Amino acid sequence: MLLFTKSVRIKFSVSTAAVVVLMGSPVAADWQYTRWGDSPEEVLSAADGAAKPNDDRGRDPLPNRALLTAQYEAFGFRFNAYFVFDPADQLVYVDLEPQKPDECNAIRLAVTSAGH
Numbered sequence: 670m671l672l673f674t675k676s677v678r679i680k681f682s683v684s685t686a687a688v689v690v691l692m693g694s695p696v697a698a699d700w701q702y703t704r705w706g707d708s709p710e711e712v713l714s715a716a717d718g719a720a721k722p723n724d725d726r727g728r729d730p731l732p733n734r735a736l737l738t739a740q741y742e743a744f745g746f747r748f749n750a751y752f753v754f755d756p757a758d759q760l761v762y763v764d765l766e767p768q769k770p771d772e773c774n775a776i777r778l779a780v781t782s783a784g785h
Contacts, residue, residue: 700763701741703752707760709736712752723751728764732756741765744779746772 699705702715713720720739728735728751735751736758742748748765755761767776 703760703763705760708758709752709754709760712737712760720750720752730764733761735764744776744783746776746779 702717702719703712704715707715716737716739720737723735723738725735730753733753733755735753737752739750739752740747741750743765747768749768751764751766752760753762753764767773
Protein backbone atom coordinates (compact mmCIF):
# COMPACT_ATOMS: atom_id res chain seq x y z
CA MET A 670 0.00 0.00 0.00
CA LEU A 671 1.47 3.35 -1.04
CA LEU A 672 1.33 6.07 1.60
CA PHE A 673 2.73 9.58 1.74
CA THR A 674 6.16 10.21 3.32
CA LYS A 675 6.49 13.09 5.78
CA SER A 676 2.74 13.63 5.75
CA VAL A 677 -0.24 12.50 7.75
CA ARG A 678 -0.74 8.89 6.82
CA ILE A 679 -3.90 7.24 7.89
CA LYS A 680 -4.40 3.54 7.32
CA PHE A 681 -7.74 1.98 8.18
CA SER A 682 -6.80 -1.64 8.89
CA VAL A 683 -9.42 -4.23 8.06
CA SER A 684 -8.84 -7.92 7.40
CA THR A 685 -10.26 -7.81 3.86
CA ALA A 686 -9.60 -4.26 2.73
CA ALA A 687 -7.79 -1.06 3.59
CA VAL A 688 -8.85 2.47 2.89
CA VAL A 689 -6.17 5.15 2.75
CA VAL A 690 -7.06 8.81 3.11
CA LEU A 691 -5.09 11.98 3.53
CA MET A 692 -6.41 14.46 6.05
CA GLY A 693 -5.19 17.96 6.52
CA SER A 694 -3.67 20.55 4.29
CA PRO A 695 -1.04 21.30 3.25
CA VAL A 696 0.33 17.80 2.69
CA ALA A 697 3.51 18.43 4.68
CA ALA A 698 1.66 19.97 7.67
CA ASP A 699 2.42 18.72 11.15
CA TRP A 700 -0.19 16.56 12.89
CA GLN A 701 -2.05 17.57 16.04
CA TYR A 702 0.49 18.32 18.79
CA THR A 703 3.43 16.80 16.88
CA ARG A 704 5.94 18.04 14.32
CA TRP A 705 7.56 15.86 11.66
CA GLY A 706 11.03 14.98 12.87
CA ASP A 707 10.09 15.05 16.58
CA SER A 708 11.77 12.48 18.79
CA PRO A 709 9.65 10.09 20.87
CA GLU A 710 10.45 12.21 23.94
CA GLU A 711 9.26 15.37 22.16
CA VAL A 712 6.00 13.70 21.14
CA LEU A 713 5.41 12.45 24.70
CA SER A 714 6.07 15.92 26.07
CA ALA A 715 3.83 17.64 23.50
CA ALA A 716 1.07 15.07 24.07
CA ASP A 717 0.77 16.12 27.71
CA GLY A 718 -0.10 12.60 28.84
CA ALA A 719 -2.23 11.61 25.83
CA ALA A 720 0.47 9.41 24.24
CA LYS A 721 2.08 6.38 25.81
CA PRO A 722 4.69 3.80 24.77
CA ASN A 723 3.51 1.18 22.29
CA ASP A 724 4.88 -2.26 23.15
CA ASP A 725 3.24 -4.04 20.19
CA ARG A 726 6.20 -4.60 17.83
CA GLY A 727 3.77 -6.17 15.35
CA ARG A 728 2.70 -2.59 14.53
CA ASP A 729 6.21 -1.71 13.29
CA PRO A 730 6.44 -0.99 9.53
CA LEU A 731 10.10 -2.00 9.33
CA PRO A 732 12.60 -0.43 9.30
CA ASN A 733 10.43 2.20 11.04
CA ARG A 734 8.90 1.65 14.48
CA ALA A 735 5.52 2.56 15.95
CA LEU A 736 6.96 3.55 19.31
CA LEU A 737 4.01 5.51 20.74
CA THR A 738 0.24 5.30 20.71
CA ALA A 739 -2.67 7.55 21.68
CA GLN A 740 -6.43 7.78 21.31
CA TYR A 741 -7.73 10.10 18.58
CA GLU A 742 -11.19 11.21 17.50
CA ALA A 743 -12.18 12.73 14.17
CA PHE A 744 -15.49 13.05 12.30
CA GLY A 745 -17.17 11.46 15.33
CA PHE A 746 -15.11 8.24 15.03
CA ARG A 747 -12.52 6.92 17.51
CA PHE A 748 -9.08 5.73 16.42
CA ASN A 749 -5.91 4.27 17.88
CA ALA A 750 -3.09 6.54 16.68
CA TYR A 751 0.38 5.04 16.24
CA PHE A 752 3.32 7.43 16.01
CA VAL A 753 5.85 5.96 13.58
CA PHE A 754 9.53 6.87 13.83
CA ASP A 755 12.37 6.21 11.42
CA PRO A 756 15.62 4.47 12.50
CA ALA A 757 16.98 7.88 13.64
CA ASP A 758 13.96 8.21 16.00
CA GLN A 759 12.35 11.03 14.01
CA LEU A 760 8.56 11.10 13.61
CA VAL A 761 7.74 10.32 9.97
CA TYR A 762 4.00 9.60 10.06
CA VAL A 763 0.96 8.79 12.16
CA ASP A 764 -1.02 5.63 11.46
CA LEU A 765 -4.71 5.73 12.48
CA GLU A 766 -6.63 2.52 13.05
CA PRO A 767 -10.39 2.68 13.68
CA GLN A 768 -11.38 1.25 17.02
CA LYS A 769 -14.42 -0.23 15.25
CA PRO A 770 -13.23 -1.58 11.88
CA ASP A 771 -16.82 -2.14 10.78
CA GLU A 772 -17.15 1.66 10.57
CA CYS A 773 -14.60 1.97 7.73
CA ASN A 774 -17.22 2.69 5.05
CA ALA A 775 -18.83 5.37 7.22
CA ILE A 776 -15.39 6.88 7.92
CA ARG A 777 -14.56 6.94 4.21
CA LEU A 778 -17.85 8.69 3.45
CA ALA A 779 -17.34 11.23 6.26
CA VAL A 780 -13.80 12.04 5.12
CA THR A 781 -14.65 12.34 1.42
CA SER A 782 -17.77 14.40 2.16
CA ALA A 783 -15.78 16.81 4.34
CA GLY A 784 -13.64 17.74 1.34
CA HIS A 785 -16.62 19.10 -0.61
